[in-house]
Amino acid sequence: MGxxxxxxxxxxxxxxxxxxxERGIPPALETRGLDKSFGALAVTHAVDFRLERxxxxxxxxxxxxxxxxxxxxxTGALRPSxxxxxxxxxxxxxxxxDRRVKLGIARTYQINxxxxxxxxxxxxxxxxxxxxxxxxxxxxxxGLRRDVIEAAYALLERLRLAEDAGxxxxxxxYGRQRLVEIAVALGLEPKVLLLDEPAAGVPSxxxxxxxxxxxxxxxxxxxxxxxxDMELVFRLARRITVLVQGAILVEGTPAxxxxxxxxxxxxxxxxxxx
Amino acid sequence: MSAAxxxxxxxxxxxxxxxxxxxxxYETLPWIAAIGGYxxxxxxxxxxxxxxxxxxxxxxxxxxxxxxxxxxxGQAAFFGAGAYACGLVSAHGWGEPLSLLxxxxxxxxxxxxxxxxxxxxxxxxTQLMLTLIVAVMLQEAANKANDLTxxxxxxxGMEIWPILGLFPFDLYGVAAYLYCLAVLFxxxxxxxxxxxxxxxxxxxxxxESEARMNAIGSxxxxxxxxxxxxxxxxxxxxxxLAAETTQLVALDALSFDRSGGVVIMLIVGGxxxxxxxxxxxxxxxxxxxxxxxxxxxxWYFWIGLFLLLVVLFARGGMIGLGETLWRRLKxxxxxxxxxRG
Amino acid sequence: MTxxxxxxxxxxxxxxxxxxxxxxxxxxLSVTMGLMGFVNLAHGVFAAAGGYVMTTLFNDYGVPFPAxxxxxxxxxxxxxxxxxxxxxxxxxxxxxxxQVLLTIAIVFMSVxxxxxxxxxxxxxxxxxxxLSGQIEVLGRDFPTYRSFIIASGAVLVTLLWFGLDRTRLxxxxxxxxxxxxxxxxxxxDTSGLFSFxxxxxxxxxxxxxxxxxxxWPIFPGYSLDHLIYFLIVVAVGGLGTIRGPFFAALLLGxxxxxxxxxxxxxxxxxxxxxxxxxxxxxPKGLFGQIGRT
Numbered sequence: 001m002g003x004x005x006x007x008x009x010x011x012x013x014x015x016x017x018x019x020x021x022e023r024g025i026p027p028a029l030e031t032r033g034l035d036k037s038f039g040a041l042a043v044t045h046a047v048d049f050r051l052e053r054x055x056x057x058x059x060x061x062x063x064x065x066x067x068x069x070x071x072x073x074x075t076g077a078l079r080p081s082x083x084x085x086x087x088x089x090x091x092x093x094x095x096x097x098d099r100r101v102k103l104g105i106a107r108t109y110q111i112n113x114x115x116x117x118x119x120x121x122x123x124x125x126x127x128x129x130x131x132x133x134x135x136x137x138x139x140x141x142x143g144l145r146r147d148v149i150e151a152a153y154a155l156l157e158r159l160r161l162a163e164d165a166g167x168x169x170x171x172x173x174y175g176r177q178r179l180v181e182i183a184v185a186l187g188l189e190p191k192v193l194l195l196d197e198p199a200a201g202v203p204s205x206x207x208x209x210x211x212x213x214x215x216x217x218x219x220x221x222x223x224x225x226x227x228x229d230m231e232l233v234f235r236l237a238r239r240i241t242v243l244v245q246g247a248i249l250v251e252g253t254p255a256x257x258x259x260x261x262x263x264x265x266x267x268x269x270x271x272x273x274x
Numbered sequence: 275m276s277a278a279x280x281x282x283x284x285x286x287x288x289x290x291x292x293x294x295x296x297x298x299x300y301e302t303l304p305w306i307a308a309i310g311g312y313x314x315x316x317x318x319x320x321x322x323x324x325x326x327x328x329x330x331x332x333x334x335x336x337x338x339x340x341x342x343x344x345x346x347x348g349q350a351a352f353f354g355a356g357a358y359a360c361g362l363v364s365a366h367g368w369g370e371p372l373s374l375l376x377x378x379x380x381x382x383x384x385x386x387x388x389x390x391x392x393x394x395x396x397x398x399x400t401q402l403m404l405t406l407i408v409a410v411m412l413q414e415a416a417n418k419a420n421d422l423t424x425x426x427x428x429x430x431g432m433e434i435w436p437i438l439g440l441f442p443f444d445l446y447g448v449a450a451y452l453y454c455l456a457v458l459f460x461x462x463x464x465x466x467x468x469x470x471x472x473x474x475x476x477x478x479x480x481x482e483s484e485a486r487m488n489a490i491g492s493x494x495x496x497x498x499x500x501x502x503x504x505x506x507x508x509x510x511x512x513x514x515l516a517a518e519t520t521q522l523v524a525l526d527a528l529s530f531d532r533s534g535g536v537v538i539m540l541i542v543g544g545x546x547x548x549x550x551x552x553x554x555x556x557x558x559x560x561x562x563x564x565x566x567x568x569x570x571x572x573w574y575f576w577i578g579l580f581l582l583l584v585v586l587f588a589r590g591g592m593i594g595l596g597e598t599l600w601r602r603l604k605x606x607x608x609x610x611x612x613x614r615g
Numbered sequence: 616m617t618x619x620x621x622x623x624x625x626x627x628x629x630x631x632x633x634x635x636x637x638x639x640x641x642x643x644l645s646v647t648m649g650l651m652g653f654v655n656l657a658h659g660v661f662a663a664a665g666g667y668v669m670t671t672l673f674n675d676y677g678v679p680f681p682a683x684x685x686x687x688x689x690x691x692x693x694x695x696x697x698x699x700x701x702x703x704x705x706x707x708x709x710x711x712x713x714q715v716l717l718t719i720a721i722v723f724m725s726v727x728x729x730x731x732x733x734x735x736x737x738x739x740x741x742x743x744x745x746l747s748g749q750i751e752v753l754g755r756d757f758p759t760y761r762s763f764i765i766a767s768g769a770v771l772v773t774l775l776w777f778g779l780d781r782t783r784l785x786x787x788x789x790x791x792x793x794x795x796x797x798x799x800x801x802x803x804d805t806s807g808l809f810s811f812x813x814x815x816x817x818x819x820x821x822x823x824x825x826x827x828x829x830x831w832p833i834f835p836g837y838s839l840d841h842l843i844y845f846l847i848v849v850a851v852g853g854l855g856t857i858r859g860p861f862f863a864a865l866l867l868g869x870x871x872x873x874x875x876x877x878x879x880x881x882x883x884x885x886x887x888x889x890x891x892x893x894x895x896x897x898p899k900g901l902f903g904q905i906g907r908t
Contacts, residue, residue, distance in 0.1 A: 399849065403890075404850075406842075407890055572730065578724035
């Protein structure tokens with residue numbers, strides 16, 4: 001731990017005090033000493049990270065900093081080489097990916113990973129069905145669960161995808177598919193939501209939809225967003241962690257990060273070279 | 275028509291999904307054809323029974339291949355396990371056909387369960403190879419266990435009692451035809467129910483994207499294993515049916531020809547559509563028969579050419595081709611081809 | 616001691632000769648799988664074609680054996696490019712099932728074609744006099760022909776690995792096998808590379824088929840009968856690796872020889888069981904990269 005504990009004043013009405021730990025409430029998500037290496041290559045190194053309840057937290061860093069690997073470790077898609085992961089204070093490190101999802105961790109993918117041959121509506125239905133534990137049922141047709149279908153449709157309306165509900169995902173433009181990514185994750189009604197570059201590939205006209213959706217997420221949901229679009233990051237995040245070469249460089253409020261010399265050097269410097 | 279059920283406000287996409295599992299008129303066609311065949315071709319009933327068995331086998335395969343996305347060249351392991359289990363029990367004094375079907379299903383399910391742990395942990399080419407290995411291993415074992423299975427000579431001494439104690443298997447294949455048709459109908463009903471169930475849809479989800487299925491909290495391995503076992507059991511029923519109707523089990527029940535054949539027939543018909551077997555099996559059997567008659571020595575060449583044409587010009591098999599032509603006729607812009615669930 | 620030691624040496628020797636043939640035939644399959652992501656069940660067809668070309672040149676036209684084998688490799692490698700460009704290429708990155716059906720179709724057609732041109736019996740293969748008989752090594756007699764297979768196999772494997780490690784072309788191939796998208800983005804002409812690599816793989820397979828014609832006789836059903844062995848080598852070695860299949864071929868060659876020598880009544884049963892055990896332990900093969908999907 002031992003990170004500089006900077007209290008922040010949330011710009012939005014937040015039900016929780018700045019730092020839950022001070023009141024003995026465990027963070028929604030926490031990693032301690034998280035390490036991951038592929039052979040000799042260490043891609044995640046000693047990451048101590050806390051995601052508070054109700055957080056709007058951004059994880060930024062140059063390409064190859066290990067951001068997506070971090071998401072894969074937290075969701076259980078990858079096994080850490082060392083360290084532990086806690087959800088609501090409980091150690092979930094040994095749990096499989098599907099168990100973690102059931103406990104409330106949901107993610108989106110940096111590169112669309114959807115059921116391309118199924119309709120948009122059914123993509124979301126599958127997620128809702130799994131959340132309700134229906135996935136293993138052998139007999140009653142899915143069509144008779146009108147409640148599931150309608151809940152999925154309502155979610156699509158929220159993401160302004162309703163008109164595409166009946167189309168196959170692969171028929172949609174890439175940017176629209178990005179929204180389906182989010183819809184599928186929201187279908188799981190997570191406690192912790194990890195968005196891996198949700199706006200990458202989304203036309204600027206539609207990135208507003210993403211902002212709107214994020215702003216209307218439940219207040220107690222803990223959000224971690226990985227994003228390269230700095231405008232979006234500074235608009236949404238109340239706290240930012242900078243990851244460089246698999247390790248945390250610095251963490252702080254947007255203002256602190258913007259003012260940090262190391263960040264400018266490592267991260268923003270790298271960006272301006274493009 | 276209950277007017278209250280569908281108010282105008284229900285979006286089309288919701289309505290389509292809610293209605294997808296309902297029976298359509300065209301689904302009666304295979305059964306009308308089968309009953310028509312009974313009256314039109316009384317001399318070919320024994321052959322007809324074998325066609326039904328092959329269709330049932332193809333249906334079983336479609337569950338894991340078309341819906342589960344598991345490419346297999348080892349389905350004969352399950353067919354053969356069912357056939358040998360049925361044959362062995364009947365040769366040892368129990369010949370009641372219905373219970374023998376269940377015994378065949380159980381034996382095949384066991385093989386599916388045990389081999390599933392190896393097969394389903396691998397992917398792609400490795401998985402394909404493993405399915406193949408399980409089948410050749412069983413074939414090798416059946417070949418070597420001469421005392422039990424009769425080895426290369428086939429299992430002798432089977433005795434099957436009359437169906438339900440009433441209808442003995444006759445020389446003309448009347449009983450076999452109707453019996454196999456009834457079992458096929460039940461198997462189809464089970465599979466049709468499965469593919470529309472949440473379980474079936476989650477299988478389709480795994481086929482479309484395993485990673486995403488994991489990410490929405492689905493126990494992917496367990497689902498696949500369940501599908502594998504169900505498919506094996508159904509293939510075992512087909513094998514047991516074959517044993518009962520021919521009163522013989524030979525090593526070819528476990529052969530690569532059988533594993534490869536069922537996959538080819540299914541692809542020719544169209545996978546992941548439930549009806550691929552109904553079209554592919556008769557078509558392939560007729561093609562094979564014709565080519566073998568025209569060119570008895572080199573008929574493999576023509577079969578190969580036929581498959582080449584299917585893969586080049588009829589993606590999605592005959593059903594896929596039909597859909598494409600239908601859409602063209604209706605001047606609807608073409609969609610990129612793909613398996614549909 | 617003598618009998619057991621002599622049996623062990625004999626198994627090791629024949630297993631090694633078998634392994635060389637297995638590796639030469641199979642390595643191309645591993646590369647097409649890794650580089651093009653293509654499930655090529657027709658790979659054995661190229662090995663059989665090599666065997667047919669070699670035996671025809673050698674038996675009917677009196678071409679010296681080494682020259683006949685080399686010509687077979689070149690002819691098959693070159694001809695395979697035509698097939699790669701017209702048929703295989705359309706299915707790269709596509710549905711595996713289409714690839715399976717396409718290559719099964721090719722196997723069927725080639726089996727019938729081989730029967731048409733060469734008949735259904737095995738191709739006679741009698742090594743030339745200078746490769747017949749036995750040679751003495753360390754006071755022990757070894758069949759000359761199989762010693763030749765081991766020696767030429769060792770030379771070829773060394774050349775192949777050296778070429779891949781030390782040449783620019785080899786570096787490009789390795790880079791593309793590791794990460795195709797990355798290779799494309801740094802400007803490697805993957806299309807030309809695919810054709811070349813495919814031809815290299817099929818050429819090696821043809822050479823393996825030709826050199827191994829005495830171990831694995833050439834007949835129409837060659838590609839289908841031995842398919843499972845090629846697949847085992849590639850899967851146990853680790854898909855898309857170049858060295859992995861070599862060690863897998865060694866393991867398979869020696870184990871298969873040993874089982875057939877010690878437990879002939881069980882045929883290939885134990886080889887299959889061993890394969891299952893290895894892949895249960897390591898689903899990605901002995902040398903498959905972990906973490907790569």
